[in-house]
Amino acid sequence: MTRGNPVSGAEIRDALKRVLESEEFRSSPRIKDVLRYIVEKFLDGRPGDINETIIAYEVFNRRGDDPDSSGSVVRVTMARLRRKLSYYYQSAGTDDPIRIEITPGSYAPVFVRVGQDQTDAGGEAELPGTPMPGPANNGPVRRYRYLIAVLVLLVVASGFWIAESFLHEKHRRQYAAEPEPMPFVAVIGVDHEQNVGAFGRRFQMTLTSDLAKLSALRVMASGPGGSEQLLRMPLSEMASRFGLSHFVTGVHVLDEGGFELDVQLQETTTSEIVWAERYTGQMDDLDGLLEKVVDEIASALSVVVEPDEIKRIALGHSDNRTAVTLFSNAMRSLYPPDQVGRTRAAIDMLLEVTRLDPEFAGGYAGLSLAHAQLVLYRHSDDPDTDLKKAVDYARSAVEVDANYGFGHSALGYAYAVGGDRQKAVVESYRAVTLEPSDPITQMRFAAVLCLAGRHQEALRAINETLRLDPLKPRTPYRNLRGVILYNLGRYQEAAKSFDENVALDGPRATWIQLIHAMSHIQIGDEREALNLLNQVVGKFGNATPDYWLDIWLTAPGSAEDAKRKLSAIGWNDVSGDG
Template sequence: MEEFDCPARVREELSRVLQSDHFHATPKRRAMLTFLIEEALAGRADTLKGYAIGLAVFGRDENFDPQSDPIVRLEARRLRHDLDSYYIAEGARNPIRISIPKGQYAPKFHDNLASVTARDGSTTGNDETAGSHVPEEVNASPRSVRTSSRLPWLVAGGAVLFALLVLGAAVVMLFQPAQQVRLEASQPSVMVLPFSVTSTDPEQQILAAGIAEQIMTALSRFPDFRIFWPPSGRKVGETFDPVEIGRQENVAFLISGSVASEGEIVRVGAKLVHSPSKRVLWSGSYDRKRSRTTLLEIEKSIASEIATVAGQPYGVIKSELASNLPAGGEPSNDSFECVLRGYVYRRNFSRQLHAKVQECLNRAVKRDPDYVEAWAMLGWLYLDSARFGLAAEGDKELAFDSALDAASHALSLDGNNILALKALSSINHYMGNIEEGERLAKKALDLNPNDPDTLAQLGWRLAVVGKFEEGIPYLEKAIERTRNAPGWYFHLIAINHLLNGRYAEMLTAAKKGVLDGSGVSWCLVAIAQSKLGNKAAARAALEKMAEVSPGLGRDPGTFLRSHQASEQIVSSLTAGLKEAGWTTPAGQ
């Protein structure tokens, strides 16, 4: 390729790359790419050293030592892989190609049209027959490029594409740090197979390939998954045996499906298979009316739903993994297992699990200091030490500081990590920074609108301070998208029913919460049973509340205010508890 020197068109190409769904770089690596290109275009390519990049992109201070802190080298290596993967697939026919040669940080810009033309054997004149070989227009939208360039791959390019991707992945793995290789090896492996079709209709072929691609894109927004392309030689429209492919490729979880149509109805079926056990963990069917929406909207909406079912924190895959965790909860040498135990703990905030999970995560961040999710989950555990009274007397503020440090460090590693944003949102909320907590929760939702836990976090954050009209729909949407939702998803919904005099509905929501053993859920059950005239059931629930949550049993007002609950919520719950038979404990 010849080097290309035209700043305006280079910036056009940068914009094209950053807007593409097929460019899978993290926000930090996107910022790094932008910085490198702008510095090079400004004539400062020779100043692009690790120290300068660490300060400008990764927030390091003047004491930053690139030799002892390898963040820039690691992220540059991953950025090269992101670019290579993009230009192998969607960007293959872009007019310009951006690269970052190994051993340096200064980017290079190449004229990609000549190589594409030579590769295709097309002409550059006005020959009308050359139209099928002409690259996409420079100003074409990412979606239009992706759609129109997909069909040639379906016909002939799948094997070549896969081979190049495997080669690129192998090179990256070869040079990854040992701790990164070890960590990734323990994370769940997922493969999305091309969906089968029964028709030769090109639209169905495109939809089948597109859904698989969109599922992979949506899954990539959830942490801790290793996502694999299907094996070479497989074509869109084929029927696959997921268990056999999982065995051959050493992949644990496989998503497959089919596309069909009946008149104006597009019907998509999907299933998630656990290859080692040969079990179908989930299956679903989706119907969409073609006349009401476009093919791309159908593709994206169905893929988002499938990825949500599979990838969310309390989704099918992590629930399956959690159900097979070793008993005992002793600190593990597997850092991913420590994060998974954190999710298990956060279903019901068990006091018995807290110390073991926190110890496990502390060991994880020492063993794998760049593991963002471990730092973020550790922030949650320190926060719980403070907000649930688990810290030693006088150490509450220290626990808050430790929580803030851990979550902030996670964001310094990846400024748009969803789990870190949610942790920092909650920490700010409990430290009294209500508006900042809301802002961070909304940012997390913007980055991954398919995550029900993010929806629930934002909904809870809004409703607990009295913004029920805004918060309750988020909670309801989170519950709708989650199989076996955690109990705390229902707390503010039950309280909203109480404030509106809907006591039967309140009891239903509260009972769904007690499945996780929450003291707040038992509090809400006691109030609802009392309102419905079931005094014996109310007293039994009060006893369970005091047993599970001593702080709530001793002083409900202080407990609720510590969660930043509005005075309306505090007064209504306190009055309801007294009506149910609660009295101030003796000697208090």
């Protein structure tokens, strides 16, 4: 079907070619296959083949599968296709003469001629090959366009080289200066009038994740425990204790397949409700609706949303709920990282995630992290192969979605484990710029900076991590902060940070207790140091104490000093025979 003046088959093929060759669709083969299929069926005069069952059979090779499962795969891919088309025509395809649209609820393509009266909708497309009159004397115009395109490419190439050259210095400057004041928002979640909590959790996690991609504000990490604490807290305490300027909350009502959602943004210092809105829709529409909520919140806070941030929000979701749930379970299974059984179980889950949704970069990034952990914790039977997998999977994540922060973070982590600290810092910084409010991304950046011996910058990054995620007790943040402070020679503060982690029942890996003990040795508390060390004697497995000291104590002479002092107090496991 076409809207506006008739569109020829040649014009439709040209419109399809433009889309398929664009940057937005370059790394999405499955979505490209679906778009190509529905357009070709339209051109072949077989619109009856453009339905869920036949697409599942012919495009996805779903033969004999459960119909609900097959239909879900098609619906997920079509939803992503609509979003990608929408973004393409707002960016690279803004000047395309013919646009391809797919109306929600339908899989059949609609072809729209841009810049002409759209009131006579419903016209028939011309038969393929039928010529349409075109503008006269357009040769010179096209030549100028080609010249301009070449100049633009030269400028872009030069700009890319310059950006690569100065990226290292740019993030050094960023972490050397105090951050500028900006809105700090918490998404507390939504209350519900029915006993259904999954919707509220999905709202909170997705909205927090989307807001975390904006560079002009910061958002506190989400979580049901944190929400409960904030809800019991006076607004003035939110502001004074955590520096929160605003919070988002609301109420929702669910019915069969749909929802009604009231959302509001409130200021903590004045209690003023600065924005409120009511939304209704179907469950499948929630991710798209939350993109509108992000835009409304940014507008209410007078925050500028950059075009690339709009893209990251619009294209950053996997619509396959099974894949997303499995991905979340796999990421939980990766911790604590010193338990090899959990890591291998995570790998199995993440391989299934990539099968369920090959266009979801999270599956590949998670696999990269898992294989890197096998190498770092010396659980790998073939470290060279696992390290190569870690790098390759992370590169696949970046190829699928170059704007996915976790992909760059995983690649940075893989480089760090492999010893290429410079590349590790660059990729980890890219991750932070893409998702500046994500505490895990900030934590990995801090770890990579510490491994690279850049401890002052690492301290700034881990302090930002704790600011963004202050309410979760059982996190590795305080341990990493202790390691960084130790490298800075601030042993009293290091011991305090480790002790705080113990008081909060945080993770206590063997190598963490080793450096925790060293911090007490450095402040003259040998009794507490021996107490900590005796708890981990013989528990280091394949990774000896010397190995961990060499990995994490990167200040000049720090690792050798620690080994000497451990030997001086008579602790024998330092030789590595544990």
